[in-house]
Amino acid sequence: MSNLATQPRSLGAPRLHFEEVINADPITVRETILQIMERLQHEFPSQSEGVISTEIVLAEVLNNISEHSYQASNLGDVTISVLCTDDMISIETRDFGVPMPGLSPPDSELEEIPMDVEDLPEGGFGWFFIRSLSSHLEYRRTGTQNIFCVQIPTASAEQNDLA
DSSP, X not given: OXXXXXXXSSOSOOOEEEEEEEEOSHHHHHHHXXXXXXXXXXXXTTOHHHHHHHHHHHHHHHHXXXXXXXXXXXXXXXEXXXXXXXXXXXXXXXXXXXXXXXGSOOOOOOOOOOSSGGGOOSSOOHHHHHHHHOSXXXXXXXXXXXXXXXXXXXXXXXXXXXX
């Protein structure tokens, strides 16, 4: 794991660590997300905001790897590492698919959304969700490997201010 994932920017002892290598196929991705979410909900029962945010971010990141990095071939492995402290969930993914265009995550600007539901685009919201739900993200290409790290607060800023 990178320094980012092993040393979250928040203070506190790690409460949960999960690491697994999976195939990038949609069924395995979905099963892995469910497994991680079950463990997070058990560990953080009162912090649903951060847990729900983590589920959305995990789904977007893993689906991006499956669909774009491995170009929907389902022929690649992904290493997923999750490390949690009292106030932060750090996720790191590693894959050997194609690099992100421009070697950086896409911008998260939303295009103007049409008013008619039937005119809504199929995609284009993922990076907006990832960026808006995380407190920090990092991508790098090392050799033939993509490494993506993201941190998600488990409590809102208001809850932290009250502590």
